[in-house]
Amino acid sequence: MSGSSSATKTQHRRSERRTQSTRVETVSQTQHHSSSRTLSAHVASGMKASLHSEKGQELVTLSPLPKRVKALCLAVDKDTEIIGYVVPAFRTRHAFTQEETREESLGHIAMRNLFSTQTVETVEVDRVERKTRKMFMRESANNITLKRKIQEKEEFQRRMNADSLTHPPEFVVKPKSYTVWENQSVKLHCTVAGWPKPRVTWYKNNVCIDPKAHPEKFTVESNYNMHSLEIKNCQFEDTAEYRASALNIKGETSGISSVVVKRYNEEELLRSGKPHGFCPEFGVTFESHIIDTFSVSFGREGETMSLGCTVIVYPTVKRYQPDVLWYRNEVLLKPSKWVDMNWSGQRATLTLAHLNKEDEGLYTMRVNTKSGYNSYSAYVFVRDADVEVEGAPVAPLDVHCLDANKDYVVVTWAHPALEGASPILGYFVDRCEVGSTHWSQCNDTPVKFARFPVTGLVEGRSYSFRVRAINKFGISHPSRASEPVAAMDPSDRARLRAHPAAPWTGQIIVTEEDPAAGVIPGIPSDLAVTEATKSYVVLSWKPPGQRGHEGIMYYVEKLIAGTETWQRVNTEMPVRSPRFALFDLAEGKSYRFRVRCVNSAGVGEPSSPTGDITVGDKLDLPQAPSHVVPTRLTDTAMVVSWTTHEVMQVGYYILVSVVGSDVWEPCNNKAVKGTRFVCHGLNTGDTCVFKVKAVNVAGYSQCSQDSENAIVKAAIAAPEPPTGVTLLESQRDYMVLGWQAPSFTGGVDISGYFLDYRTVTGGVEGQWHELNTRAVSERSYKAENLKENHLYEFRVRAMNQAGVSELSVVNAAIECKEWTITVPGLPHSLHVLEVRSTSMVLLWEPPFYQGRTKVKGFYIDIKEADAPEGAWRGVNEKARTKTYIKIEGLKDGVSYVVRVCAQNLAGVGLPAQLNDSVLAQTRPGTHEIVMDVDDDGVISMIFECSEMSAESQFVWSKNYVESIDASRLKIETVEGKSRAIFTDPSLDDLGIYSCVVTHTDGVSSSYTLTEEGLIRLLDISHDHKFPIIPFKSELAVELLEKGRVRLWMQTEKITSNCEVEYIFNDNIVTQGEKYTMNFDKSTGIIEMYMDSLEVQDEGTFTFQLVDGKATGRSSLVLIGEEFRELQRKSEFERQEWFRKQGPHFVEYLKFEVTAECHVLLKATVGNLSPDTDITWYKDGLEMEDEGNPSFTDGVLALDIARISIKDACIYEVTLKDSRGKDKSRLDLTGQGFQEVMNELFRVIANSATELCVTSTEHGIILHTTVVYYTEELRVGWLHKDAKISHSDRVQSGVTEEDLWLKINEPTEKDKGKYGIDIFDGKAGVKRIYDLTGQAWDEAYAEFQRLKAAAIAERNRARVVGGLPDVVTIQEGKSLNLTGNIWGDPVPQVIWMKNDRELVSDDRYTLKFEAGKFASITIAAVTTADSGKYCLQVSNKYGTETGKFTVSVYIPEGEETDEEKEERKSKNSTEEDSSEQDDSSVKSSWSLVDTMTYVGQLAGQVLGTVKQLYKGINQATLSGCIDVVVVQQPDGTFHCSPFHVRFGKLGILRSREKVIDMEVNGVPVDLHMKLGESGEAFFVQETEQERVVPSYLTTSPLPSEDQLSWIQDWNVVSGPEHLQNLPCEGEEDRPMSTEGTGKRRWRRRRHRTDPWREGEMPPVGVDRKHSPSTDGGEEETPPVDGEEMFEMDLSSEEEYVEHRAASQDPLPFSDWSHFDSPTPSQASLKDDSELGVGPDGRTLWAESHLQWTWDELPEYTTVRAAASPNV
Secondary structure, three states, X not given: OHHHHHHHHHHHXXXXXXXXXXXXXXXXXXXXXXXXXXXXXXXXXXXXXXXXXXXXXXXXXXXXXXXXXXXXXXXXXXXXXXXXXXXXXXXXXHHHHHHHHHHOOHHHHHHHHHHOOOOHHHHHHHHHHHHHHHHHHHHHXXXXXXXXXXXXXXXXXXXXXXXXXXXXXXXXXXXOOEEEEOOOOEEEEEEEEEEOOOXXXXXXXXXXXXXXXXXXXXXXXXXXXXXXXXXXXXXXXXXXXXXXXXXXXXXXXXXXXXXXEEOOOHHHHHHOOOOXXXXXXXXXXXXXXXXXXXXXXXXXXXXXXXXXXEEXXXXXXXXXXXXXXXXXXXXXXXXXXXXXXEEOOOEEEEEEOOOOHHHOEEEEEEEEEOOEEEEEEEEEEEEOOOOOOOOOOXXXXXXXXXXXXXXXXXXXXXXOOOOOOOOOOEEEEEEEEOOOOOOEEOOOOOEOOOEEEEEOOOOOOXXXXXXXXEEOOEEOOOOOOOOOEEOOOHHHHHHHHHOOOOHHHOOOOOOOOOOOOOOOOOXXXXXXXXXXXXXXXXXXXXXXXXXXXXXXXXXXXEEEOOOOOOEEOOOOOOEOOOXXXXXXXXXOOEEEXXXXXXXXXEEOOOOOOOOOEXXXXXXXXXXXXXXXXXXXXXXXXXXXXXXXXXXXXXXXXXXXXXXXXXOOEEOOOOOEOOOEEEEOOOOOOOEEEEEEEEEEOOEEOOOOOOOOOEEOOOOOOOOOOOEEEEEEEEOOOOEXXXXXXXXXXXXXXXXXXXXXXXXXXXXXXXXXXXXXXXXXXXXXXXXXXXXXXOEEEEEEEXXXXXXXXXXXXXXXXXXXXXXXXXXXXXXXXXXXXXXXOOEEEEEEEOOOOOOOOOOOEEEEEEEXXXXXXXXXXXXOOOOEOOOXXXXXXXXXXXXXXXXXXXXXXXXXXXXXXXXXXXXXXXOOOOOOOEEEEOOOOOEEEEEEOOOOOOOOOEEEXXXXXXXXXXXXXXXXXXXXXXXXXXXXXXXXXXXXXXXXEOOOOOOEEEEEEOHHHHHHHHHHHHHHHOOEOOEEEEEEEEEOHHHXXXXXXXXXXXXXXXXXXXXXXXXXXXXXOOEEEEEEOOOOEEEEEEOOOOHHHOEEEEEEEEEOOEEEEEEEEEOHHHHHHHHHHHHHHHHHHHHOOOOEEXXXXXXXXXXXXXXXXXXXEEOOOOOOEEEEEEOOEEOOOOOOEEEEOOEEEEEEOOOOHHHOOEEEEEEEEOOEEEEEEEXXXXXXXXXXXXXXXXHHHHOOOOOEEEEOOOEEEEEEEXXXXXXXXXXXXXXXXXXXXOOOOEEEEEEOOEEEEEEEOOOHHHOEEEEEEEOOOOOOEEEEEEEOHHHHHHHHHHHHXXXXXXXXXXXXXXXXXXXXXXXXEEOOOEEEEXXXXXXXXXXXXXXXEOOEXXXXXXXXXEEEEOOOEEEEEEOOOOHHHOEEEEEEEEEOOEEEEEEEEEEEEOOOOOOOHHHHHHHHHHHXXXXXXOOOOOOOOOOOOOHHHHHHHHHHHXXXXXXXXXXXHHOOOHHHOOEEOOOXXXXXXXXXXXXXXXXXXXXXXXXXXXXXXEEEEEEOOEEEEEEEEEOOOOEEEOOOOOOOOOOOOHHHEOOOXXXXXXXXXXXXXXXXXOOHHHHOOOOOOOOOOOOOEOOXXXXXXXXXXXXXXXXXXXXXXXXXXXXXXXXXXXXXXXXXXXXXXXXXXOOOOOOHHHHHHHHHOOOOOOOOOOHHHOOOOOHHHHOOOOOOOEEEOOOOOEEEOOOEEEOOOOOOOEEEOOOOOOOOEO
């Protein structure tokens, strides 16, 4: 219980101090730890543990817990914040299970009860703890995590308001860089804005700084967005790059500062014992090594290149990695889409994706550690991609954007190294808006300067730019696109970077209205010309101070020097930015410029003009460099230096050419700035010449003078010092020394070595003395005259033609004494040859000291260079007596070390090891020794070397011994090829032959000549001595014209003495009647011809050749089925030849579909004569007038213009004359016809134009045009990739070659992508139109405009009918005229006579009823009423006038004398008051007067008729086309398309016209109906429930009974019945009034019958059902002698109904007349055409006339009838 009490007190104390809380699990007594963490042995009785808390900084004493309680690993404080982690004594679950099982065993329980000192209470506590411990840790962790998440969520929601806008972090104040002295402190500050509040983390050299882990060094503070990092007691290792990283949910940004720590005195650090670069953080000094480096690399544009190095950092520290940085031309590289960096911990790689010339340069990899840095550099060259057009220039490079403004940016680039086959004429600049892939050209004329101002940008948008070069041969590839640049004001860009928004602050800034708002802007200032070239001039200025709230724009004006007129340059497009580029200026002229500001208030005053600016290039071309000097560097590189006279910065391109080639290639594709450049990639041994040219923005300079010739090879230098000075043998007065050759010989062979020695006595070193005054060539030396038991030190120097090397490292002191060891000494002169990827050859010399007995053999060991010492493995199991060995089984790219030890009878001596490791790798260009046997049978070995220098030689050896028996092997060397010739090959020549090339980097090879190899070579030599004639082709057979058989073969190479024998079945055949032979020795072709093959020709044919000592033989076996097949083919060819003697087909019939969708049946014929008869057949019947057969240039063609199913036939064409005949057949039925149609569909589908959109008053139409349309073509319309179904609102159709989709009354749902899918025989061709965005807005706006215009047209006031053109009436009669009026709103009506307005009075009764009918009534007309009348109607939509003429006449003998006097007096009164009367009335009538008046009346009537006939168009008179009827195979008849049209004289009563047809003069039971416009059409009744357009509906054809009924009705009722039909509500209205005392005829209401409503009488009606006998009340005919003129008008409903029936079926015609009742809008072509009323009903467009031949027209009313579907 004491343990539990102690734990409770400790927990209480920790809670009060807000320190950590933890529980510690006791550790098993069997576990032991280090001395610092050793636990007491009495853990069972109690334990005390301590935990250091960084929060409370207190020592906490912990009480033990029972063993059964599981440890809690998390330490938390009062706020449930995890502040630490306690590592428990960890046990697996398996261990717990075993322990529990053991504890529960009976024996253990007994022992525990016997020896336990715990009380019963303690046991109870153990039991409780055991029950809860399984879930204790999990519940605790879950509770802590849950509470933390709840708190974080509440804090986030409290800060995040709904109206707040998140934005990424941004540095308001970035951290600054500092330089401090050692032991000083420095504090870095920064201010960060962003929402949510960014989290700031500090990094040192990209390693996160943990201030809790190093509180003595770093302190981090964050208050009110102010963040600081304090570095205490700065040491030299604190010199680093520090980065503050701000991160929130919107992004991350960084601020970088550098801290440099200086020391007072470097010597003090050295005296302190710490090495330079010591890192106190880890207590070590890091050393970095870079191996497996990348060399100078070459790539081509578009390729991908990877550069890599292996980095070794010693010592290895866990959780520490160095910083690996990459630079190009000393500029730090960052990851991008072109650059990818990878660091795996050992290997650093840089990948350049899609190389461009911008990637060329010096690449440096830098490894930064806490103790310093290491770096490696190599150059990367990028070659140009192949040009598309030969001679075209290569692409420019380094495209950048400068001086970006609102609508202006300056694009710069660099000229390429090569101009192509001709000089560059200029450059084109392209731009692309970010987010799209469309590039548009910015300049129409090429610019020569590598700098161009681009204008016309859209403010706020971002653009990328690229450049293309052009010369007279073509255009280059585009350059790499520039980085995107935003078109915006520089001040706005700076403001966006420097002033972040703070939406959470809630600050509202209130400013007063600027008094300058609405004021004309001020005057710009500082106007200057920043650039002036021959192509353009760039102006810049400062905006005025007074500009108002709104933005301002600028006008630029120019003045030609010597004139006084200022011209505005940018009238159409004002400039938004204070930059402007002027183009198209005359070169050599002088100009002045000025600028005006403009806003909505007006145009400001102009600025001060510039001075006179002469258009021309200010920047001159650079001067040519001089004194080009090449210097040898390596085998593939040379250093080129030159002198320049340029003051300004320019770049340089270096060109190289191999002497004699006259081809110049660039050494660099990216201009260099200095005057020295290393040209890599040259071929060793080439003699090269160099020249340099300078380049700037203006262009290229002249090339420099050619340099002197220089041979590409390594420069000669002094060698490196030898290594590995070793004692090989020691005696009383001499020692034998050996050493390793230098790794670098300086480019030439080592000519000798010099040795020095000195004595060492008592640790005191003596003076150096020379051992040899003459250089020794061996790598061993015997130092004599030494003193026994003295210590000596030695050093060695190597010598070559360039001089003496540095001294080698002094070896350890060696005592001169006699060796008494029994084993042999060290082998020496170890070196390797023939290094390959999987093998190498090791050579050595035996030791000088043999030991007690002679050396019996050697053992060779090998291991990888990085492997430990225990990894040595033996190469040979038995001792090898020879001093060379070939080691195989190596790994490519792995470095190895090798050692050799000698063996004698006493044992094995110490091993001698190569100083340097050997990389197993086959060098590029490595050649092997090749065995060769020439034409004379001479056997030789050939070895080639491409790396030879002038001093190089081939050294041959056998079994790696230089001495070769010249009597058996002859050596011949020509340039880079050496040949060792065997004089007499035999078994004595077996062995290993090797060849080494001196003055190279170990170029060598060997060949092992074995007995089997020698035998094979001897066989080849024999074949060459006794050759066989080689054949290009063996004996073969082919068939010729007329079935002739040709046997032939061809030899490779023969002489003129070659002879041939022709053998058939072992019998020699000669030329004769059956065989014809030919032997062309120049080509080696041997031929034998036979006219035909007969049965006896079956057998074997052989050609045997003899050419000096060479022979050849080739046979062909023609027997069995092979012979019979050849015989059949020969006979067929013979028949074909006879066929072609007459007219024949070269190519048989085939079809072709033209671009006009005509199907051409074509066949190529030959050997025709004028007498040749060509006949075409169709289904076996000769074609006479069908199609359009043609014959042109040997091609027969039949043109099928509009192919249809009736053309699905079998076509045949025959050729026949006296020489023979031939025929060709083409089946176009079934599958053949389908193939033709598929090809036709393909042509049609691919001819479809892009979809266009047209708006009408009814909706929007999408349409495309094809060259031809046929009903078999499947067409589907799509909307948002879904098929569109036909409806009343969305309709599709075809008009001629137009495919259209009509959307009536479009809505927002109709937006989207529309497409048409046209079947092309396989899949389909689609045309897509995106009807969204601007396209939708424009189309919908146009639809709304047309719809509004149509509504206005429909509602315009107009006179729609009822008024005649001429009214002739007898004097004294009553005149009543009623005009139909239309308009909404109701129009105003004015009656006028002779241009004078009439008012209603006693004489004129003017009425306007129901807003539709305007009438004028004259009670008793007189001659004074004659004149020109008009009815004028008007409303807000327009005005219209209906005109007519009234003529009053006096009939002879109708008046009494009293009436004449009365009329005379009345007329005289009216004559005085009116000037419009035409003539006066005389007092009495005479016969002459009466005849004169009748003549005048006849003239007026005939004149009116003449005017009516003038309206008839002569071109629309009756006519038709011929009809062709063809009987089909099934017995049916099909006819060709035709049309029939009747002129106006035939359609005056078209509703009653039925057309009868006659075939060959015989009437047939086939009728047509006559349309309103004179067209004849067939009528078909349908009962299908499908939508039939209104314009395709009509009434059925009347039967003979119906026609008789109509004629009888016209006879009984006369045409007057149409005039007397009453209007609605006017049953007893008087329509005509006579003079005083005259009778009045009133109309009566008739019972409604169908025909009066415009319908046809029912089928089967007869005359007894005529209206005169239907039981209704008949009209009273007028009394003879009485005449009345009346115009009956249709009701509004009939008007609308009739109007709707005349819809125009053509979707692309002018739709503006659809709802317009105006005759002019309807464009009527004859008297019977209709208009359309506002509500869709039809009516006559004008007063209609019923004509009877030889009679004057009479006015009628025609009503519309409901018609069945056609």
